[in-house]
Every structure is written in C-alpha cells, then in structure tokens.
Amino acid sequence: MRRTNKNAKLGLKDLNKTVSLLGWVQNIRNLGSITFIDLRDISGIIQLLVDNEVIDTKSIKFEYLIAVTGLVQEKAVPNPNLVTGMIEIKVSKLNVISTSQVLPFNLNESTSASEDTKLKYRYLDLRRKESLRPLLIRHQISRIFREFFDHHGFIEVETPILTLSTPEGARDYLVPSRGQPGSFYALPQSPQLFKQILMVAGLERYYQFARCFRDEDLRSDRQPDFTQIDLEMSFMSQQEILKLMEKVLKKVFQQIVNYEVKLPLRQLTYHDAIDTYGSDKPDTRYEMKLQDLTKIGHQTSFEPFLKHKFIKGIIINNYATTLSRKKLDELVSMAKSMKLENLYALKVVNQKLEGGIMKYFDDITATSLIIDLNLKEQDVLLIAVSNVNHLLCSVLGNLRSFFAKELNLIPPHTYDLLWVVDFPMFEAVNGTSEITPSHHPFTRPKAGHEKYLAKKPLKALSSAFDIVINGYEAGGGSLRIYEESLQAQIFDLLKLSKAEQENRFGWFLEALKYGTPPHGGMAFGLDRLTMILANTNNIRDVIAFPKNVSAVCPLTNAPKPVAAKQLEELSLVLKEKNEKN
Numbered sequence: 001m002r003r004t005n006k007n008a009k010l011g012l013k014d015l016n017k018t019v020s021l022l023g024w025v026q027n028i029r030n031l032g033s034i035t036f037i038d039l040r041d042i043s044g045i046i047q048l049l050v051d052n053e054v055i056d057t058k059s060i061k062f063e064y065l066i067a068v069t070g071l072v073q074e075k076a077v078p079n080p081n082l083v084t085g086m087i088e089i090k091v092s093k094l095n096v097i098s099t100s101q102v103l104p105f106n107l108n109e110s111t112s113a114s115e116d117t118k119l120k121y122r123y124l125d126l127r128r129k130e131s132l133r134p135l136l137i138r139h140q141i142s143r144i145f146r147e148f149f150d151h152h153g154f155i156e157v158e159t160p161i162l163t164l165s166t167p168e169g170a171r172d173y174l175v176p177s178r179g180q181p182g183s184f185y186a187l188p189q190s191p192q193l194f195k196q197i198l199m200v201a202g203l204e205r206y207y208q209f210a211r212c213f214r215d216e217d218l219r220s221d222r223q224p225d226f227t228q229i230d231l232e233m234s235f236m237s238q239q240e241i242l243k244l245m246e247k248v249l250k251k252v253f254q255q256i257v258n259y260e261v262k263l264p265l266r267q268l269t270y271h272d273a274i275d276t277y278g279s280d281k282p283d284t285r286y287e288m289k290l291q292d293l294t295k296i297g298h299q300t301s302f303e304p305f306l307k308h309k310f311i312k313g314i315i316i317n318n319y320a321t322t323l324s325r326k327k328l329d330e331l332v333s334m335a336k337s338m339k340l341e342n343l344y345a346l347k348v349v350n351q352k353l354e355g356g357i358m359k360y361f362d363d364i365t366a367t368s369l370i371i372d373l374n375l376k377e378q379d380v381l382l383i384a385v386s387n388v389n390h391l392l393c394s395v396l397g398n399l400r401s402f403f404a405k406e407l408n409l410i411p412p413h414t415y416d417l418l419w420v421v422d423f424p425m426f427e428a429v430n431g432t433s434e435i436t437p438s439h440h441p442f443t444r445p446k447a448g449h450e451k452y453l454a455k456k457p458l459k460a461l462s463s464a465f466d467i468v469i470n471g472y473e474a475g476g477g478s479l480r481i482y483e484e485s486l487q488a489q490i491f492d493l494l495k496l497s498k499a500e501q502e503n504r505f506g507w508f509l510e511a512l513k514y515g516t517p518p519h520g521g522m523a524f525g526l527d528r529l530t531m532i533l534a535n536t537n538n539i540r541d542v543i544a545f546p547k548n549v550s551a552v553c554p555l556t557n558a559p560k561p562v563a564a565k566q567l568e569e570l571s572l573v574l575k576e577k578n579e580k581n
C-alpha cells in the first residue's frame with residue numbers, strides 16, 4: 001500500500017477521492033458498530049471511520065502504526081479543533097505495520113510524566129505536538145539564518161571537534177589521546193580561534209552551526225553541549241556587523257512569530273544597562289528603572305545613607321498595601337543573601353512618605369523625593385546602599401526581575417531586542433589585582449582605549465557587544481585583535497608567561513603575522529533563541545536529546561564507565577580503582 005497523501009493536507013477539496021494514508025493510532029473509540037481512529041502523521045491528525053462489520057479493530061491499540069485506504073467523505077459533525085475537521089476517511093482496508101507495547105506514559109498533551117521519564121522515552125515524547133513544536137521552530141530559525149548567510153556571501157565551514165582548549169571562561173571537556181598517552185584534546189568551547197584563522201586565510205565571511213562544549217554547572221538555560229550560530233567577517237566595522245545581524249533577526253521574528261522588530265535596534269552601553277536596570281542583559285519590556293538617590297540620601301541625617309557612597313532605589317507602583325512587615329522582612333533577607341547590608345522601604349500614603357527612616361528626612365527633602373521621583377499614592381520606594389555601585393545595582397536589578405514576575409509586569413507576546421555595547425575589556429578577579437577578560441582575550445579594545453591597557457586596564461572598554469532579547473543574552477561578539485603585538489600585550493596583561501603564550505597560542509600568534517585582515521564576528525545561542533521564540537524557559541525543551549540537570553542523558557544513560565581495556569588503550573588509570581588496589 002503506497003501512501004498517497006499526508007493527513008493534514010487533505011480537505012473538502014478531496015471529497016470522494018480514495019486515499020492511502022500511514023500513521024500512528026493517537027486515539028481509538030469503539031462504539032460497537034463503528035470505530036473512530038485519530039490517525040497521526042507528521043503533518044497532523046485525521047479521523048478514520050471504520051465499519052466493524054467490514055474490518056475488525058479489536059486488536060488495534062494506541063500508537064500502533066497502521067496503513068489505511070479509504071474514501072474521503074464529509075463529516076456529519078465537523079470538529080473545529082482539527083485542520084482536517086470537516087472530513088473523515090471511510091476505511092476500506094487497514095493493515096497493521098508495527099504494533100506498540102503499552103506506553104510508559106500517556107501521550108495526552110497534558111501528560112503528567114516526570115521530565116526524566118519523558119527524556120528516557122524521548123522518541124515517544126516527541127510524538128506529542130507540544131514537544132515537537134520547539135524543534136520545528138529551531139529548524140525554521142536555522143533555515144532562515146542559512147538562507148540569509150548564503151545570500152550575503154558567507155561560506156559555511158566546519159571546524160574540528162577534537163581540538164585544543166579555547167578560552168571562553170568555562171571548564172573544558174577533555175578527550176584522551178590514544179596515540180600520545182598523557183595528551184588530551186579539548187572539545188571546543190567555541191570555534192573562536194578557527195574562525196579567526198579562516199579570516200587570516202582570506203575567506204572574508206564564515207558561518208557555522210557550531211556545537212560547543214562547556215563543563216559548567218547546569219541551569220535552566222544551560223546544557224553541556226549546545227549550539228551556536230557562529231559567524232565571522234573581515235573588513236566590517238562594529239556598526240556594520242550589528243546592522244547586518246539585525247536584519248536576520250528581523251526576518252526570524254517576522255517569519256516565526258509574526259512580530260515586526262523595529263530597526264535599528266537600540267544600543268545601550270554596558271554602564272547604562274547596569275546603572276538603569278541593574279543588569280547587562282536587561283529586560284526592558286517593563287520599566288521599574290533604578291533611581292539614583294545618592295544626592296538626596298546624603299541630605300538626610302540617616303547614618304547608613306551618610307556612610308555609603310551609593311544610594312539607589314526602585315519604585316514599585318501600587319504596592320503599599322501588599323508590603324506587609326513579613327513581606328518586607330522577606331525582601332530584606334533576599335537583599336542580604338545577595339550581600340547588601342539592608343533594604344529600606346518608604347510608602348506613599350495620603351500623599352506623604354511613611355516609613356521608619358522618615359524621621360531622618362526634613363520636610364523639604366521628603367517633598368522633593370516625592371516630586372523628583374514622581375511618586376504616586378500607594379507607591380513603594382525600596383532603597384539600598386553600598387560602597388560598590390555594581391553590587392548595589394545588580395541586587396536592585398534582581399529585585400526588579402523578582403517584582404516583574406510577582407506583579408506580572410511583563411506584557412505577553414512582546415519581544416524586546418537591544419544591543420549592549422561598550423563592555424569593559426576586563427573584570428577584576430575577586431579581591432585580587434588580577435584581571436580576566438570580560439568577553440574573551442581576542443576581543444579588541446574600543447578605538448582610543450588602547451592607551452589604558454598598560455596602566456589602567458580596568459578602565460579600558462572593548463568593542464564587544466551582546467544581543468539581549470527579553471532579558472536573555474541571546475548572543476555576543478566583538479571586533480578582534482588582528483595585530484600580533486597587541487594580542488601578545490593582552491596575554492601579558494592576563495599574566496600568561498611568554499612560555500605559556502608560546503605553548504598554548506604560539507600557532508595563533510604566528511598566524512597573525514601573515515597579513516591578517518581586520519575582522520570581527522559573533523555567535524548567537526541557537527538554543528536560547530529557540531527558547532525565546534518557542535516561549536519556554538527550559539533549554540531541554542528545545543534540544544532533541546538533552547541532558548538532565550545532572551548532565552546525564554536519560555535516554556542513553558551517558559556518561560557511563562568504560563571497559564578496563566579501553567582505559568588501558570588510553571593509558572588511563574582510574575583513581576578510585578587505583579586506591580582499592
């Protein structure tokens with residue numbers, strides 16, 4: 001029996017045609033003289049009508065794979081929930097192709113099976129429309145990017161998976177070499193150096209759907225292996241790269257969620273993002289900007305205000321009645337757990353500020369606070385202090401997102417895309433004089449900022465940029481260093497000895513000596529982009545075979561111990577085993 005049609009392609013136009021279909025039994029209802037079967041294939045569902053006098057359906061069970069032939073007829077009672085709801089197939093022939101065991105969980109859309117069970121039986125879970133949907137969106141995103149890249153002269157190149165460590169700030173996955181005992185490949189954290197080398201090679205525009213591997217603690221938006229849409233371009237300014245990439249994002253949002261992204265995208269400096277939203281990936285779908293209260297706070301006689309360099313706050317509209325003593329205590333302990341000393345609350349009640357600390361405000365200061373911040377009846381002003389601006393802002397930024405969730409401030413079905421630019425080149429390593437790159441060590445200083453490198457590296461800004469969508473860092477990139485001497489200077493600043501530089505990056509430094517073009521690029525996180533467009537906050541939903549939170553694949557049970565012989569071939573001895581010996 002050859003298939004003539006896909007289920008969901010059939011409609012009233014096909015009335016009275018004889019068709020042959022293939023599919024899984026999604027539902028079966030035996031009503032005595034007739035049986036209804038919902039037949040599912042990749043395109044969708046169609047109802048089959050079987051006369052039990054003609055065909056015996058007793059042996060047919062859920063998820064049997066069957067082939068049927070029958071006549072397309074109009075349904076007496078149309079089903080508005082199905083694309084094919086106007087028609088049904090009056091079956092004249094039915095063959096079972098594959099039977100199915102009783103399922104370990106019900107495939108209803110609302111199945112209550114645990115996530116691990118669903119991942120163990122991912123092949124069954126993916127039969128559910130809801131589970132398959134993110135993968136289809138992922139496929140569409142990839143298609144749009146590929147077409148765009150092709151149209152704009154990018155060349156797709158695959159770079160090695162067995163390679164050397166690429167410094168992106170995470171732990172490497174290592175693969176032991178059999179041929180060279182004691183030596184290891186690293187799985188790439190990104191194809192960063194290879195793509196730069198491709199620019200040295202003169203390709204001018206490269207892209208790749210690159211698998212990247214980072215051995216980090218897992219979170220809801222992290223997996224040990226993930227995919228980047230990775231690209232690099234020669235002879236482009238930062239603005240030119242951003243403009244081009246905005247275009248592809250516009251297409252993606254247009255085609256996938258029918259959303260018109262307005263170009264050009266807003267660009268926010270890192271400094272402004274932190275100061276205004278308390279985050280370098282701000283969700284600006286809602287306001288609640290951080291308020292600088294330093295000046296006004298220093299006009300009060302409140303000791304903690306006077307003792308601290310920075311005083312900032314956030315306004316929570318219409319929250320005065322909700323903010324009980326207990327609630328405030330919860331918020332204070334949240335702030336303390338994030339290393340702030342305290343949190344102070346003021347409420348506007350009867351057009352006046354209320355709160356324990358008001359006794360330290362004179363009338364003029366209190367009135368100007370209301371006027372300057374445009375505070376309304378029932379508003380709450382939460383105030384925090386610190387001598388470290390970054391810490392203060394990030395705690396308030398976290399409270400900002402906490403309230404956005406609690407008070408449902410995020411408008412549904414909106415997308416907010418922006419670039420964050422002008423990141424610092426380096427960050428201080430906690431409490432030491434050491435510095436570490438904010439992006440990666442191949443990032444170029446912002447034009448004019450090379451002068452800070454030698455003496456005040458923390459002051460130097462870079463030409464790195466991130467694309468932020470709905471509060472997620474959906475990608476990032478930079479212009480790169482293309483001069484060998486500048487690259488070596490950065491390695492020096494990062495305290496990499498000349499010997500280490502030679503050992504780890506000698507090959508790369510050498511490549512930079514052969515007519516390297518100015519270049520830059522970025523990588524989008526395909527998983528995160530898909531999460532945003534599929535409207536899920538669980539990365540496992542957008543990956544065909546994801547690992548669970550313990551980095552285990554529940555389908556295959558990887559990772560697993562290996563045979564002693566394999567270890568031997570790799571000249572490896574397990575510590576635990578060794579200790580037992």
Ligand code: ASP
Binds near residue numbers: 189190477521522523
């Ligand atoms: N390799 C960088 C990353 O993984 C992206 C880039 O700079 O192109 O974040």
